[in-house]
Amino acid sequence: MSFLQALRYFFREALVNLVRGWKVSLLAVLTIAVSLAVGGAFLLVSRNLLASVERWRGEMRVVIYLQPETPAADVERLAGEAAGAPWIASVEAVSPEAARERFQASFPSLSDLVEGLGDEPLPASLEVSLKDPGRRPAELEAWIDGWRKRPEVSMVDDDREWLGQLETVVAIVRGVGLALAGGLLGAAIFTIASVIRLTAYLHHEEISVLRLVGATEFYIRGPFYAEGLLQGLIGGGVAGGLLFAAYTLLRLRAPGSLLTSILASRFLGGAELALIVLLGAAAGLIGAVVSLRRESL
Amino acid sequence: MIQFFQVSKRFPGGQTALDRVSFEIARGQFVFLTGPSGAGKTSLLRLIFREDVPSEGKILVNGRNVSSIPPSKIPYLRRTIGVVFQDFRLIARKTVFENVAYLPRILGVDLKSQKKLAYQALRRVGLAHRLNAFPPELSGGEQQRVAIARALINEPDILIADEPTGNLDPDLSWEILRLFLEVNLRGTTVLLATHDRDMIQRVGRRVITLEAGRLASDQELEGTDPPSIDPVPAELEREAESERTAAPAEEEKPADEEPG
Numbered sequence: 001m002s003f004l005q006a007l008r009y010f011f012r013e014a015l016v017n018l019v020r021g022w023k024v025s026l027l028a029v030l031t032i033a034v035s036l037a038v039g040g041a042f043l044l045v046s047r048n049l050l051a052s053v054e055r056w057r058g059e060m061r062v063v064i065y066l067q068p069e070t071p072a073a074d075v076e077r078l079a080g081e082a083a084g085a086p087w088i089a090s091v092e093a094v095s096p097e098a099a100r101e102r103f104q105a106s107f108p109s110l111s112d113l114v115e116g117l118g119d120e121p122l123p124a125s126l127e128v129s130l131k132d133p134g135r136r137p138a139e140l141e142a143w144i145d146g147w148r149k150r151p152e153v154s155m156v157d158d159d160r161e162w163l164g165q166l167e168t169v170v171a172i173v174r175g176v177g178l179a180l181a182g183g184l185l186g187a188a189i190f191t192i193a194s195v196i197r198l199t200a201y202l203h204h205e206e207i208s209v210l211r212l213v214g215a216t217e218f219y220i221r222g223p224f225y226a227e228g229l230l231q232g233l234i235g236g237g238v239a240g241g242l243l244f245a246a247y248t249l250l251r252l253r254a255p256g257s258l259l260t261s262i263l264a265s266r267f268l269g270g271a272e273l274a275l276i277v278l279l280g281a282a283a284g285l286i287g288a289v290v291s292l293r294r295e296s297l
Numbered sequence: 298m299i300q301f302f303q304v305s306k307r308f309p310g311g312q313t314a315l316d317r318v319s320f321e322i323a324r325g326q327f328v329f330l331t332g333p334s335g336a337g338k339t340s341l342l343r344l345i346f347r348e349d350v351p352s353e354g355k356i357l358v359n360g361r362n363v364s365s366i367p368p369s370k371i372p373y374l375r376r377t378i379g380v381v382f383q384d385f386r387l388i389a390r391k392t393v394f395e396n397v398a399y400l401p402r403i404l405g406v407d408l409k410s411q412k413k414l415a416y417q418a419l420r421r422v423g424l425a426h427r428l429n430a431f432p433p434e435l436s437g438g439e440q441q442r443v444a445i446a447r448a449l450i451n452e453p454d455i456l457i458a459d460e461p462t463g464n465l466d467p468d469l470s471w472e473i474l475r476l477f478l479e480v481n482l483r484g485t486t487v488l489l490a491t492h493d494r495d496m497i498q499r500v501g502r503r504v505i506t507l508e509a510g511r512l513a514s515d516q517e518l519e520g521t522d523p524p525s526i527d528p529v530p531a532e533l534e535r536e537a538e539s540e541r542t543a544a545p546a547e548e549e550k551p552a553d554e555e556p557g
Contacts, residue, residue, distance in 0.1 A: 001405030009402075206388050212346075213400045213447070214376035216369070 006222060013223035014230050017199050024195045025231060031191040032235030032283055035184030036276050037242040042177020043272060044243060045263050049170045052262050053163055060159040064126040064147050067154050068096075068119075075124045078152060082126055087140050089129040096120030123154060185283050192231055192287025196224050200292065225288045232284020236277035243268065243276075298324040298455065298486050299345060304354030306340050306510075314340035316510040317354070322488060322503075324454075327481040329497050330490040332507035338490040341507065342459050345488070346378045347371045359454060376400065379448025379456040379485075383463035385440045387432040387447075393419065394428045397447045418446040422476055438469035445476055449485075456480055458489045462496070471524070474500065478526045499523065 001009070018025045064082065066075060072095065079093040094102070099122035104111040114121050130140070148156045200207065210220050250264045268276075299322040306315040315337045322328050330338050343349040344356055347363045356363045359377065366374055387396050397415040406414070412428075419425045422442035432440055441461060448456055458477065462470035474489075474496060481487045491497065497504055501520025506513040 001403065005405045205386070206391075209386055209388060209396075209399060210403070211372075212375065212380055212386070213403065214372040214374075215399075215403045216372045219403055 001219070006219065007226075009219075010222035010226040011230070014226035017203075017223065017227050018230060021195075021199055021202070024198060025227075028188075028192045028195040028231045028284075028287075029235045029238060032185075032188035032232055032280050033238035033242060035181060035188045035283075036236055036239035036280055038184055039177060039181025039279075040239055040243045040268065040272075040276050041246070042173060042181065044247065044268055046170050046174040046177065047268070047272075048263050048265055049166070049173065051265060053166050053170065056159070056166075057163055060130070060163060062128040062130065062144060062159070063157040064128065064153055065155040065157065066124045066126070066152055068123050070124050070152055072124075074152065075126075079126050082128055082147075085143055087131050087143075089131045091129075092127045094125045094127060096122050096124050099123070099125065185279070188235070189283050189287045189290065192228050192284050193291035195231070196228050196288045196291040199227065200224055221292050224292055225285060228284040228286075228288025228291075229281055230284070232280040232282065232287070233277060234280075235284065236280025239276055239280065240268075240273050298322055298326075298359060299488065300355075300357040301341075302355040302357075304341075304344065304351045304356055306337070306344065306349065307352045313510050315344075315351070315507075318507070318510070318512045319354075320505055320512060320515055322486060324486055325481070325484055327478065327487045327502045328489070329500075329502060329504045330488055330507070331492055331494070331497060331504060332513065333492060335509075336507040337510040338492075338507055339459055340510075342380075342457050342488070342490055345455070345457060346375055346380055376404075376451060377454050379445075379451075379453035381441070381444050381448050381456070381458040381461045383460040385432070385437075385444045385464075387440055387443055389432050391431070392428070393424065393430050393432070393435070393443050396432065396443055397450055399447065400451050414450055415446070418450040419443070421449060421479075422446045436469075437465050438472060441465060441469075441473050442476065445473070445480075449480060453485065455486045455488065458487070460491055461489065462491065462493065470496065475524050475526060478524065482526055 064078075066078065070078075075093050075095065079091045082088060083091040097120060100114050100120055103114055103122060144156055144158055147153050207220055244267065247264050247267050250260055254260050301318050301320050304315055304318045305313070307313050318337075318341065330341065332338055340349065344351055345358060345363070347366060350364050358374065361374070363374060394412065394415045397418055398411040401411045401414050416425055416428060419428060422445050424439060424442050424446065427435065427439065427443075432443065435443065441464075445461075456477070461477070462473050465473060470493070477487050477489055478500070497518065499520055499522040501518045501523055503516070504518050505515045
């Protein structure tokens with residue numbers, strides 16, 4: 001029997017086994033699909049979060065809040081001083097009046113809070129855009145620290161600090177996702193191994209006849225390996241389908257929401273989907289190999 | 298063809314199944330292997346087709362030391378030996394054709410040729426008309442004949458039978474025995490284990506007797522009422538010849554070269 005003939009025989013027998021034992025096969029396929037879908041969901045979320053972080057990083061600024069009642073001339077002088085640093089793209093001086101107007105425009109329902117007060121409630125500030133927001137050279141750190149210590153400054157708000165924290169959160173999400181998916185994949189391998197072992201047990205009479213008439217181990221085990229592989233491939237495909245369904249549902253149900261824009265702005269790429277399906281196939285094959293150790297056939 | 302040299306088989310618990318057994322069976326012989334239950338008949342047969350290995354001694358089958366055959370080569374040995382059991386070992390959910398055609402399928406023979414070979418093997422045992430039946434639809438005697446057809450499909454050098462009539466009534470047993478004698482007439486070496494002394498007495502032939510794992514006797518018996526087996530008819534000979542020539546290329550290769 002040629003290798004191609006053998007492969008055709010393996011997959012035909014595997015399909016027959018899958019159809020005949022569809023209930024246990026479905027269990028194996030669903031287990032692997034759920035584990036891969038969970039892993040894929042974490043991948044999707046972390047991927048979209050990272051994309052959001054990158055987008056925010058491009059828009060990131062350092063805001064230097066000045067002491068209340070800083071004279072306008074001092075504000076302009078400080079803005080000029082800030083603009084002299086080499087990593088600064090631009091500096092915009094925001095007067096207390098402009099700050100109040102912005103607040104009222106951004107939060108119309110809260111505009112009463114800042115209306116009718118004698119003095120301007122918000123301090124003047126300097127909004128500093130950086131040339132290369134992704135980089136955090138030590139000089140920039142020192143420059144920001146220098147501003148924090150100045151008597152004219154009440155507070156410095158550096159966007160990069162919370163973006164850094166967000167990156168840590170993304171890394172944690174990814175790590176938890178990987179660990180969870182790994183654990184679930186282990187469970188899926190165990191399930192597939194059990195299903196294959198059950199199938200092999202149901203075929204033990206036929207296996208003994210095959211041995212008796214002179215079938216090789218390759219010929220006897222091949223259909224079971226193919227069965228595990230098919231279960232894994234189908235499970236991986238189902239996981240990809242589940243993820244796409246969840247992604248589409250989220251975009252349809254809440255098209256403009258913050259959650260959608262952060263978590264579901266882009267679906268997984270072809271390579272990532274292929275990886276999920278291949279992981280499923282690998283898990284199926286490992287399950288079959290584990291179940292067909294010599295003593296169990 | 299089959300040679301045992303001081304062969305012993307002991308199980309891990311210390312029980313001795315065979316104790317320094319030596320004999321030789323020449324090509325084309327018909328030999329009864331007999332003895333009481335537990336004498337070691339089944340253990341001896343299992344050693345021939347490498348289902349088990351001896352604890353001591355050497356077994357040659359077709360000049361090859363079966364104990365030293367690596368596990369990956371065992372299937373090629375088994376393709377030269379047909380084996381029939383008392384319990385038939387047919388797969389109930391497979392048709393008679395599928396049960397008989399296991400070996401051609403393993404060898405990669407195309408479906409049409411598989412059917413032809415299965416038909417020819419079943420014709421030899423008188424069951425060509427039951428090609429599409431399932432084993433549970435057959436009588437015990439018919440099931441055993443299907444098992445014999447499966448063992449014969451590749452024209453094995455040796456046919457081993459372990460109590461093949463143990464589950465059958467006397468008439469059916471006689472019918473099955475006649476089949477083995479016919480197979481032997483066509484040149485296949487037959488080793489048939491049975492504890493049916495009456496059958497042996499009637500048929501005669503060479504009888505190897507085991508007792509408690511030892512070779513108690515090895516003698517030629519004159520049968521008191523041997524069945525009249527016609528010499529191989531010319532038609533059957535021609536058919537056998539056409540089977541050999543019509544078989545696909547894969548069938549004609551030495552079994553050792555088959556990857557399946």
